[in-house]
Amino acid sequence: MTHRSPFPVFAADRREFLSGLVVGGAAISVVPSAVLAQGRSHDLSARARDWEWLAGNWDVRNRRLGRRLAGSTDWDEFGGKSAVWLTMGGLGTIDDNILDLPGGLYRAAGIRAFDPVSGRWSIWWLDGRNPTRIEAPVTGRFEGDGGIFTGTDTFEGRPIDVRFEWQAIHGQRPHWRQSFSPDHGATWEMNWENFFTRTSKLPRPLPLLASEDPARAPDDWGFLAGRWTVHHRKLRQRLAASKDWEEFGGKFVNWPILGGNGNIGDNLMEAPAGAFRGMGFRAWDPGTREWLSWWLDSRNPTRIGEPLRGRFVNGIGTYLSDDVHEGRPVRARVTWSRITGRTARWEQAFSADGGQSWEINWTSDFTRLA
Secondary structure, three states: OOOOOOOOOEEEEHHHHHOOOEEOOOOOOEEEEEHHOOOOOOOOOHHHOOHHHHOHHHHHHHHEEOOOOOOOOEEEEEEEEEEEEHHHHHHHHEEEEEEEEOOEEEEEEEEEEEEEEOOOEEEEEEEEOOOOOEEEEEEEEEEEOOOEEEEEEOOOEEEEEEEEEOOOOOOOEEEEEEEEEEOOOOEEEEEEEEEEEEOOOOOOOOOOOOOOOOOOOOOOOOHOOOEEEEEEEEOOOOOOOOOEEEEEEEEEEEEHHHHOOOOEEEEEEEEEEEEEEEEEEEEOOOOOOOOEEEEEEOOOOOOOOOOOEEEEEOOOEEEEEEEEEEEEEEEEEEEEOOOOOOOEEEEEEEEEOOOOOOOEEEOOOOEEOO
């Protein structure tokens, strides 16, 4: 859990998935060839269990400093809830959070992914009050019954170092705390801590915002929640007048987050070159009344690409972004269509002429399992 303040994908990131793929262990995780060449696989099967202790649902007691880096000794105490799912075969997680601050309740989500090259986890935070910005990550690892994760950020206009600490992770009441340093780590001020009490070993979505709540996003993604099998059809060469397609299967699971103002999709794609995984996650921007859609792939797990933006009109979702294909700028378009209670289609297309013409290069047909 962090506190600093799926399927539509960024096309370049998804394209990069299909080269140099290796299936790594029981978790079916992608291991870059550079990692294997260096002999530093960091025991991915063990790393896929790093967050098992956190999976499930929790009541959270928060204790937060009233003012940070201001010499304050006044603390606010309040409740919260958290639901945590493992993703990407255990080498990723998503947590959905309710924070009942004295000034009002808000929602937020944490995203984690393991980098086998560095042997470190990255942790990002998406604040539901500012859903267009994913905060800079902290990175770190676990040792024994705890873990330390560090990074840099800005606070009230000045640069700071940030440190997260997990303690007693295998005990009855795991403990998280956050500290800031304004002097490059010479001194630290702890400003937030959480104490977790488990309510369920199996993660269940947190309550959604009421449909009549003015803060609730349109229920555009309700159709996608659940488990699916997926049939993929991908053009081997793009923007080259190719008609050579490859086909492969996949699996997909989706959960609502942020009270229904977001959702997360966990993907397994069984491509001919080797199975691979990724996470897609979305959040509603009330300012523009658009959805943002990000992609995090297991081959480049330290980077979250720029989002696509779009909305649903008459049952069809259309999302656009700028991209680069083989060194030249293109427009990328993703559409969701053919939506029923049991099926849906995802489609990706590129345009090399500013959107005047489009070439479809990937389709994914979904069939519901549950």
